Amino acid sequence: MSTFWSVFIILLVVVNIVGCVWLLWWTSRRRPGEGETTGHVWDGDIREYNKPLPRWWINLFYLTIVFTLGYLIWYPGAGSFAGTSGWTSAKQHDAERDVEEAKTAEALAPYANQPIDQLAADPKAVEYGRAVFAANCATCHGSDARGAKGFPNLTDHSWQWGGDPQTVLTTILEGRQAAMPPFAALLGSDQAVLETAVYVQSLSGTPVDPALAAAGKPRFDMVCIACHGPEGKGNPALGAPDLTDDVWLYGSDFDTIRTAIVQGRAGMMPAHRDLIGETRARLVGAWVWSQSRSADSEGHGGGHGGEAAP
Numbered sequence: 001m002s003t004f005w006s007v008f009i010i011l012l013v014v015v016n017i018v019g020c021v022w023l024l025w026w027t028s029r030r031r032p033g034e035g036e037t038t039g040h041v042w043d044g045d046i047r048e049y050n051k052p053l054p055r056w057w058i059n060l061f062y063l064t065i066v067f068t069l070g071y072l073i074w075y076p077g078a079g080s081f082a083g084t085s086g087w088t089s090a091k092q093h094d095a096e097r098d099v100e101e102a103k104t105a106e107a108l109a110p111y112a113n114q115p116i117d118q119l120a121a122d123p124k125a126v127e128y129g130r131a132v133f134a135a136n137c138a139t140c141h142g143s144d145a146r147g148a149k150g151f152p153n154l155t156d157h158s159w160q161w162g163g164d165p166q167t168v169l170t171t172i173l174e175g176r177q178a179a180m181p182p183f184a185a186l187l188g189s190d191q192a193v194l195e196t197a198v199y200v201q202s203l204s205g206t207p208v209d210p211a212l213a214a215a216g217k218p219r220f221d222m223v224c225i226a227c228h229g230p231e232g233k234g235n236p237a238l239g240a241p242d243l244t245d246d247v248w249l250y251g252s253d254f255d256t257i258r259t260a261i262v263q264g265r266a267g268m269m270p271a272h273r274d275l276i277g278e279t280r281a282r283l284v285g286a287w288v289w290s291q292s293r294s295a296d297s298e299g300h301g302g303g304h305g306g307e308a309a310p
Helices: 003-026 055-075 089-111 123-136 165-174 190-203 210-223 254-261 271-297
Strands: 035-041 046-049 176-180 265-269
Touching: 003 055, 089 123, 089 271, 123 271, 165 271, 190 210, 190 254
Parallel strands: none
Antiparallel strands: 035 046, 176 265
16 A cells, blocks of 8 residues: 555544544533423424433443544555554455365365265265356356266266276376367368268268268378377277267267368366365366266266367
8 A cells, every 4th residue: 555545544434433433422412401492393292302412322432433543553455554463354255264174174184085986975075066167167167067068968978088987087187188179271272171061960870961971082082080090980099089979078969060171179177286276176186977877877077178070
C-alpha cells in the first residue's frame, strides 16, 4: 500500500471515530427544556419528549469505541500499520490449510502407492475416487463419466491410450496430448479428401459408395496407416483411435471426418499430478477403472483426449 493511501485510510478512520465520539457527546448532553415535548403527537395522545439517550445506552456506545481502538491496535486496520499481533489473513489461511491437509493426508494414507485395480475392489476407496472425479474431472467428462463430443466416454469399451491400470494412472498423472496433423495438402485435392473420408466411414461398417471407398483405400494406405494401422484399428501407444468400431470422439458423420482430415485434431488432457497428487490420482483412477469394468467384463473403458479420424 502506498504512503498516500495509508495516510488517507488512517485519517478516514480517525475522523470516523472522532465523529462518533462527538455525536455521542452531543446527543447525551442536557438541554434547556428537557422533559418537555417536541410538539409531535400521534394517535391523539402519544407525545414525543425531548430527552437524551439513557446513560447506560450511551456508555455501551463508548465501550464499542474503546473496543474499536483496541482492535485497530491488535489487528491491521489503520493503513499500512500491521497491528501488534502480527496476524494476517494469509497466515490464518495457511495455518487452516495445513490443518486440513494434515487431516486429508491421514485419511488418504492407507491408499498410497496401491495399484488402482486393487483400490477398485475397496468400496471406500472407490467412493473417495468418485468425489475426486466430481471435483476435478466432471467438467470435461461429465458427472457420469460418459463424456461429450471431443471428451472421451470413460465407461465404454474403447481406450484410446490403453486401458490397463498403469496406463490409466499414467494418463491421469502425466496427461495426454493427441495430435493429428491436417492432411488436405498431402492428399492433394478435394476429391482425394472425399474418397479418404468415405473409406474411413466404411471401416466402421457405415454404408457408403463402394467406388469412392475403393478409391480412398490407397490414399488411406499412403497417409493414415502409419498411425491407425493397415486395418484402421489404431495404436494406443500413439493415441491413434480405432476407426473400425462404433466409438467416435468427434462424430462419425462424413462432414466431421472430412473436417478432421482437412484441419487435423488436437486433443489434450492436462496432467493432474501437481493438481491432485498421486494418491488422489490413484483413487480417481480406481473409480474410473471400476466404471469401465462394470460396463465391460474385459476391463476396457473410455480413452483420454485425441482425434477420431485418420
